[in-house]
Amino acid sequence: MGFPLRFLSSLLLCLLALLLQRATVTSGCFSMEREALLDFKAGIHDTQNRLSSWVGQDCCAWAGVICRATTGHVVKLDLRNTNTLDGALRGERMNSSLLALSHLRHLDLSFNDFSGIRIPEFIGSFKKLRYLNLSSTYFMGGIPARLGNLSSLYVLDLSDALYVDDYGNGYPVDNLDWLSHLTSLKHLDLSELNLTVVPDWFSSVNMLPSLQVLNMSYGGLNSIPVSVVHVNFTSSLTVLDLSFNSFSSTLPKWLGNVSGLTSLGLSSCEFLGTIPDAIGDLSSLTFLNLGNNFLLEGIVPRSMANLHRLKELDLSVNQLSGTLTGWLEQLTNLIVLNLSYNLFNGSVPASVGKFSNLTGLYLGGNSLGGVISEAHFESLTKLRVLDLFDNSITVSIGQSWVPPFQLRVIYLSNCHLGPQFPEWLRFQTQTQELTMHDCKIAATIPNWFWNFSSSTVTLVDLSDNRIGGRLPSSLSFARLEELYLDSNIFEGPLPAMLPSALDTLYLSNNSFTGQLPVWPHVSLALLSNNMLDGDISSSICRWTYLRYLVLSGNNLFGEIPYCLGESLQDLSILSLANNHFSGEIPNTIGFLTELKLLQLKNNSFSGELPLSLQNCTNLQFLDLAQNNFVGSIPFWMGENLSQLAVLRLRSNMFSGDIPWQLAQLGRLQILDLANNTFSGSIPHNFGNFSTMASTSDNGTFIYDLFDISTKGQDLFYIKDLDLLKSLDLSNNRLIGDIPEEIGDLAGLKNFNLSRNHLKGKIPSQIGGMKLLESLDLSINDLSGSIPESLSALYFLSYLNLSYNNLSGRIPTGHQLQTLNDPSIYMGNANLCGPPTSKSCHNNKTAQNNIQEYEKEISEWLWFYISMVLGFVMGFWTFCGILFLKDAWRYAYFRMIDDMYDRIWVQWQLILRRLFER
Secondary structure, three states: HHHHHHHHHHHHHHHHHHHHHHOOOEEEEHHHHHHHHHHHHHHHHOOOOOOOOOOOOOHHHOOOEEOOOOOOEEEEEOOOOEEEEOOOOOOOOOOOHHHHHHOOOEEEEOOOEEEEEEOHHHHHOOOOOEEEOOOOOOEEEOOHHHHHHOOOEEEOOOOOEEEEOOOOOOOEOOOOOOHHHHOOOOEEEEOOOOOOOOOOOOHOOOOOOOOEEOOOOOOOOOOOOOOOOOOOOHOOOEEOOOOOOOOEEEEEEEHHHOOOOEEOOOOOOEEEEOOHHHHHHOOOEEEEEEOOOOOEEEEEHHHHOOOOOOOOEEEEEEEEOOOOOHHHHHHHOOOEOOOOEEEOOOOHHHHHHHHOOEEEEEEEOOOOOOOEEEHHHOOOOOOOOOOOOOOOOOOOOOOOOOOOOOOEEOOOOEOOOOOOHHHHHHHHOOOOEOOOOOOOOOOOOOHHHHHHHOOOEEEEEOOOOOOOEOOEEOOOOOOEEEEEEOEEEEEEEOOOOOOOOOEEHHHOOOOEEEEOOOOOOOEEEOOOOOOEEEEEHHHHOOOOOOOOEEOOOOOEEEEEOOOOOHHHHOOOEEEEOOOOOEEEEHHHHOOOOOOEEOOOOOEEEEEOOOOHHOOOOOEEEEOOOEEEEEOOOOOOOHHHHEEEEEOOOOEEEEEEEEHHHHHHHHOEEEEEOOOOOOOOOOOHHHHHHEEEEEEEOOOOOOOOOOEEEEEEEEEEEEEHHHOOOEHHHHHHHHEEOOHHHHHHHHOOOOOOOOOOOOOOOOOHHHHOOOOOOEEEOOEEEEEEEEOHHHHHOOOOOOEEOOOOOOEEEEOHHHHHOOOOOHOOOOOEEOOOOOOOOOOHHHHHHHHHHHHHHHHHHHHEEEHHHHHHHHHHHHHHHHHHHHHHHHHHHHHHHHHHHHHHHHHHHHHHHHHHHHOOO
């Protein structure tokens, strides 16, 4: 009887406890938990009324609140923001009353904004919590160590959980030791946190034996153990993502022991060295990304062929070399293959054509060659991206071939497709981007091509071929956004109408004729080096979206429309060079405050520079060369246009002094004032050009083609303008000496002061121009000797010192030994030594004779000077004594009288004797 009674009593107690528990529930929700939720809501700013359902007694019916059916307790609070643009809850406070949800197992506050508060410490008191997601919540401060109390936690997602300012600076996490207590953790995401100061992140993570997913990408980690004795998670880990850190080491050896890995992300980690053979032991991998490490090198190990389950392989942007054969053929389950931007050579295996699941083939930017034929595409029915650009591949496909795929992206630039236009393109009805730049195509563009590009294509690049024909009179039917047809042989008029979506249009270097149409939606228009004529009139002012306009090298004429500055205020690039424009620059140019490049060279513009130009404070490139501009350089050019990197005013009629304010242009790397009538002296502060003084490649250019006079000729620089630093003041009326401070311009490569009236010596400080390649000081009045420091200019390849008054021996040694052209020094009669034919020996003898003659003259001169000085001193000493001593004076004059009397008597006696005879 005892046992049944005890059983019945226990049962009654359980029923009583259940009844007492239910007594506290109101309409399926515990009042204490409901009040806690309402208190949480009170601290939230809900702009989109996402919590509008949080009314009434039954909290289990509220949005995001899940209760256990058997007990009525809240076990899940899911407030994840699915509308990330404007649906975020914004936290103002969060107090510990939420602890009333003592049965909570799932808490998700992700993609909300709690940037006003810290992660609450009390979250670490939810003992039953198994899922915690605070991703993208932007809490202030760090991560509380009390989260280590959540010993039942399976999933912890703190990715991007801490606030980051506009400069990318986030609150640092200083310690991860608390992770070691989360022994049940299976999924850990700490990506996009600032982990730069964590002392030993690996040891903390290595204490989690049940870990299956680890994501610490974008963490700023700078160390990783290459060899460790034991890794706790080798048997459980399936996903490892450490991408976008800075390890600067070889790939860890222990990776080969994590045999259960299905996904491995190690891109952009600065790994170096080779890919180890052990990578082939990860036979469960379906995803492998080692891209963008830059310094991974060597051949791909043959063991890679063991990864039969791979679906995505990314080895792009490294230094990997060798061929694709011997390992790639075995990866038949690949969906995406990205080997772009490496050093792979050889041919593409034809077996790739059997990868029936392949959707993306990225092989661009390598050194692959050989032939790709129809066999390479035999079974690629799912292929959507074909990227072969910048290889030496010959695509040999018959004109009647019908491809088995529908490509969305086709990148074939620099491959050999020509000379015929590929007919198989007409069957591609879903293509969005097509680039066939420099593909050796020499044919007329077929009529079907415009139908092909009308429905889906947004980008077409056929530049640098020999494609001819005419463009349709209207392209308004197309969906094009970018069209590149430059450097071909197109002819005829430009299309009158373009697609409204067309933003970028490159038609330079063709033979287009006629006048400019009105294209109101175009933003970038490059039409240089065609045969366009007429004036641009006011119609150009209707291109209201225009940011880049390049019309150089045509037959256009007329004036710059006054409305241009008022209507095109977003204009950043304006090049009208090498046309027949005339008139003055309108004052409305000052409205173009976004202007970075203004190039008007080689036209017939006139007048003075407008005062409003000083408002264009973003100007980096100002080229007004070869026009008829007059007046002086305004001082505000050096004060207001502080971004100038290039200032070219050569071959105009500018005059006056060169303003010293130009030296305030710290970014200036090209100053060309040649062929004007500037007078006065060279400002001594021209040694203050900081960019010219720097020997680093710190220039910044926004234009990729530029001509400059250097090394005695006009040279074109393409794409490496950031390396060019030049100062040219030649062919003016400058006087005075060459400032010694010029020697501080250590980064200068071209220096030309020829054809002026400069005097004085060549300063020895000129040897400080360590990178100088061209120096021209010819046709001046320079004198003295050539400084020995010139021989220290190791990059000097052009030198002209002709027609000055230089004298003495020509320096020898180092770089000057290679400059053995006598014409460098012609017109300097007193120079001697190689490479001239004048010997310095005779010159030395003559100089010695002159020195001896000068020495003899000097000795006689000192002799006579001594005599005169002795006489003067003796005379005045004697006279002084007679003046001071009366007795001596009387005796002296008495002696003179007696002497005079004796001489007179003797003289009279002599005369008498002579007469008596």
